[in-house]
Amino acid sequence: MLLKNNGQKVLGLIIAIILLLLFICASIIYGYTDTTWKMALNAFQHNNGSNEHLVITTVRLPRALIAAAVGCSLAIAGVLMQTLTKNPLASPDIFGVNAGAGFAVVIAVTLFSIGDLQAIAWIAFAGAAAAAIGVYIIGSVGREGLTPIKLTLAGAAMAAMFASFTQGFLVIDEAALEQVLFWLAGSVQGRKLEILLSVLPYLIAGWGIAFLISSKMNVLSMGDDVAKGLGLNTVMLKIGAGIVIILLSGGAVAIAGPIGFIGIVIPHVARAIVGIDHRWVIPISGLLGGILLLLADILARYVIMPQEVPVGVMTAIIGTPFFIYIARRGFNAK
Amino acid sequence: MADAIETKNLTLTYGDTIIINELDLRIPKGEITVFIGGNGCGKSTLLRSIARLLKPRTGAVLLEGSAMAKMSTKDIAKRMAILPQSPLAPEGLTVMQLVKQGRYPYQTWLKQWTEEDEEKVNRALKATGIQDLKDRTVDSLSGGQRQRAWIAMTLAQDTDIILLDEPTTYLDMTHQIEILDLLFELNEKENRTIVMVLHDLNLACRYAHNIVAIKNQKIHAQGKPEHVINCNLVKNVFDMECEVTIDPLFGTPLCIPYGKGRCIIKRAEVGNG
Numbered sequence: 001m002l003l004k005n006n007g008q009k010v011l012g013l014i015i016a017i018i019l020l021l022l023f024i025c026a027s028i029i030y031g032y033t034d035t036t037w038k039m040a041l042n043a044f045q046h047n048n049g050s051n052e053h054l055v056i057t058t059v060r061l062p063r064a065l066i067a068a069a070v071g072c073s074l075a076i077a078g079v080l081m082q083t084l085t086k087n088p089l090a091s092p093d094i095f096g097v098n099a100g101a102g103f104a105v106v107i108a109v110t111l112f113s114i115g116d117l118q119a120i121a122w123i124a125f126a127g128a129a130a131a132a133i134g135v136y137i138i139g140s141v142g143r144e145g146l147t148p149i150k151l152t153l154a155g156a157a158m159a160a161m162f163a164s165f166t167q168g169f170l171v172i173d174e175a176a177l178e179q180v181l182f183w184l185a186g187s188v189q190g191r192k193l194e195i196l197l198s199v200l201p202y203l204i205a206g207w208g209i210a211f212l213i214s215s216k217m218n219v220l221s222m223g224d225d226v227a228k229g230l231g232l233n234t235v236m237l238k239i240g241a242g243i244v245i246i247l248l249s250g251g252a253v254a255i256a257g258p259i260g261f262i263g264i265v266i267p268h269v270a271r272a273i274v275g276i277d278h279r280w281v282i283p284i285s286g287l288l289g290g291i292l293l294l295l296a297d298i299l300a301r302y303v304i305m306p307q308e309v310p311v312g313v314m315t316a317i318i319g320t321p322f323f324i325y326i327a328r329r330g331f332n333a334k
Numbered sequence: 335m336a337d338a339i340e341t342k343n344l345t346l347t348y349g350d351t352i353i354i355n356e357l358d359l360r361i362p363k364g365e366i367t368v369f370i371g372g373n374g375c376g377k378s379t380l381l382r383s384i385a386r387l388l389k390p391r392t393g394a395v396l397l398e399g400s401a402m403a404k405m406s407t408k409d410i411a412k413r414m415a416i417l418p419q420s421p422l423a424p425e426g427l428t429v430m431q432l433v434k435q436g437r438y439p440y441q442t443w444l445k446q447w448t449e450e451d452e453e454k455v456n457r458a459l460k461a462t463g464i465q466d467l468k469d470r471t472v473d474s475l476s477g478g479q480r481q482r483a484w485i486a487m488t489l490a491q492d493t494d495i496i497l498l499d500e501p502t503t504y505l506d507m508t509h510q511i512e513i514l515d516l517l518f519e520l521n522e523k524e525n526r527t528i529v530m531v532l533h534d535l536n537l538a539c540r541y542a543h544n545i546v547a548i549k550n551q552k553i554h555a556q557g558k559p560e561h562v563i564n565c566n567l568v569k570n571v572f573d574m575e576c577e578v579t580i581d582p583l584f585g586t587p588l589c590i591p592y593g594k595g596r597c598i599i600k601r602a603e604v605g606n607g
């Protein structure tokens with residue numbers, strides 16, 4: 001734990017907020033189209049309709065806000081999943097929740113040509129919920145009930161299943177492939193602000209509830225029996241946390257496609273910084289998740305300029321070594 | 335006066351396997367009750383069900399006369415604490431954080447942390463002798479220290495009824511006696527009802543007012559140790575030959591098992607069947 005007392009943690013939180021704002025600014029300014037701080041300010045104050053100003057207000061700004069919101073949501077969903085399943089590898093992407101939402105959206109957009117943003121959000125929630133419930137049920141089959149190992153296997157299976165469904169479907173329907181390919185790799189680019197705004201209320205609800213249940217998550221992390229003995233309604237809490245996970249990962253996928261690694265990496269980084277108290281881990285994870293996705297998205301513009309790498313690929317490049325590190329520490333790491 | 339806990343026609347199962355069958359049990363208020371029985375006979379299962387951690391297949395558990403199923407779980411937590419068998423703290427949790435969780439039932443949105451909470455936590459740390467460990471992480475402690483930290487959490491809950499599943503496992507002899515003394519004192523001075531599972535029959539006889547021997551999904555015997563513990567009971571419940579004499583210090587029953595081992599005195603062959 002890097003920050004020991006509450007004073008340091010408050011300071012850490014403030015620094016994280018400032019960093020997030022700085023990265024949002026950086027995301028607005030840096031990229032293929034040359035822009036400066038001054039231009040950005042002008043674009044918001046008196047937009048003259050120039051190419052630069054348009055890029056800033058209609059492309060860069062939505063992109064920055066989307067990256068912040070999506071990164072924050074995936075990270076918080078990861079924290080909740082890891083505590084809920086007592087599994088350090090749990091996250092919306094590893095457990096197939098993102099893939100479920102992704103599959104649902106692909107089908108909806110291509111097969112049924114659904115374009116309404118609200119409808120797409122709800123379809124993503126439904127896909128996320130189906131995957132989450134599927135993982136839970138498959139993971140619970142058998143005598144010992146839900147165990148971390150079984151849950152992980154069920155999650156991996158679910159992720160693989162939905163990913164291959166999606167692929168299989170796109171192989172058959174090539175026109176659909178064009179339409180969703182970039183989105184499927186995970187991307188915050190080329191999205192309009194309306195997409196974010198249509199999902200934002202659900203994300204805000206998710207962030208809020210996550211923060212409100214944070215001290216209950218602390219109790220739950222001591223194990224079901226102890227938590228129940230302390231008077232925690234574990235069933236209600238798990239359902240509540242499950243709904244938050246579905247809102248946050250479904251919402252994130254609806255906006256930006258299935259972006260991996262943030263949900264697994266960030267909670268561990270946050271715990272290394274502020275310890276295991278969810279009242280700190282949840283807000284810090286949210287901020288760090290936003291920062292990481294903003295950073296990945298800025299880097300994605302420069303790797304093969306003038307082309308762009310999907311941001312999901314960037315997070316994978318950053319996240320994979322970390323994932324292996326966690327996996328190697330094993331399930332009962334001390 | 336209503337019993338602290340009463341079970342009525344209680345049947346407990348895992349899947350279709352019956353563990354406890356149609357049990358009527360009364361646990362008197364203000365006494366120390368100890369469950370004994372062989373491994374896997376269902377002591378933990380029964381204790382968990384009394385603590386509402388396991389739903390009964392049939393029957394009910396009453397807390398001071400009223401059905402627990404109808405009470406709010408947080409209210410129960412203010413009256414009854416449970417220390418499950420071998421609980422596992424999350425990696426990185428400090429002793430202080432662990433013990434503080436014992437105050438969870440008293441916290442509300444408005445009232446987060448009070449003087450009283452602080453005082454109860456400090457008292458629990460002191461009673462279990464782990465003040466010096468309070469900033470260590472639980473996973474860095476020895477088995478015995480860890481066990482005491484968990485007991486401190488249970489004490490911080492400040493309940494009239496305390497249930498403990500094998501609170502003395504992992505403890506060295508000194509700390510076994512210390513913990514049992516602590517529980518005994520809580521019972522004597524503050525009249526708290528204590529229900530626990532113990533494997534050490536002799537300590538059970540010394541500290542318990544009331545022994546419940548479990549065997550074959552049922553209560554095999556219940557009562558004061560001096561009335562129920564004899565070599566017949568031990569033979570039936572534990573399937574073990576032993577001699578029961580009197581504890582020279584306390585006068586309570588003392589069970590000395592037969593078996594192999596180095597015998598360095600002459601003794602008459604005992605007729606065991």
Ligand SMILES: Nc1ncnc2c1ncn2[C@@H]1O[C@H](COP(=O)(O)OP(=O)(O)OP(=O)(O)O)[C@@H](O)[C@H]1O
Pocket residue numbers: 143144348349353371372373374375376377378379380419
């Ligand atoms: N979660 C579970 N699912 C299925 N069976 C279980 C479960 N927990 C316990 N059992 C079985 O129920 C029986 C009673 O277990 P319990 O833990 O109550 O025994 P115990 O008397 O506390 O034993 P010990 O002295 O070893 O702690 C055992 O046969 C055990 O295998």
Ligand SMILES: [Mg+2]
Pocket residue numbers: 377378379419499531
């Ligand atoms: Mg047991």
